[in-house]
Amino acid sequence: CFLEINTLDAESFKLKDNDMVRISSRKGNLKVKVKIKKDMPQGILFLPRFLKGVNILDNKVKIEKV
Numbered sequence: 001c002f003l004e005i006n007t008l009d010a011e012s013f014k015l016k017d018n019d020m021v022r023i024s025s026r027k028g029n030l031k032v033k034v035k036i037k038k039d040m041p042q043g044i045l046f047l048p049r050f051l052k053g054v055n056i057l058d059n060k061v062k063i064e065k066v
Contacts, residue, residue, distance in 0.1 A: 002035045003063075004046035010036045013063060023047070024062045031066060 003021060005013075015021065019034045032047070040046065045063075 001030075001032045001048065003032045004035045004037050004040050006040040006042045006044070007036055007038050008042050009040075009045075010034065013065070015065060020066045022064050022066050024064070025060060 003023065005015065010016070013021075015034050015036070017034060017036050020031055021034055023030050023032065030047075045061075
């Protein structure tokens with residue numbers, strides 16, 4: 001499982017490819033690996049919907065390196 005993130009956004013979070021992050025919302029949290037993508041729009045994150053537990057997140061999340 002992975003979180004796709006734009007290169008500039010990854011830099012602002014001080015993230016590198018394959019770093020582990022915790023994505024948290026008021027409903028719960030997930031730990032996933034980061035995949036940095038140049039072609040991802042800045043400010044947009046992609047998390048596959050088939051990922052177990054992804055439905056606990058909502059549209060306002062916090063990302064932190066673990």
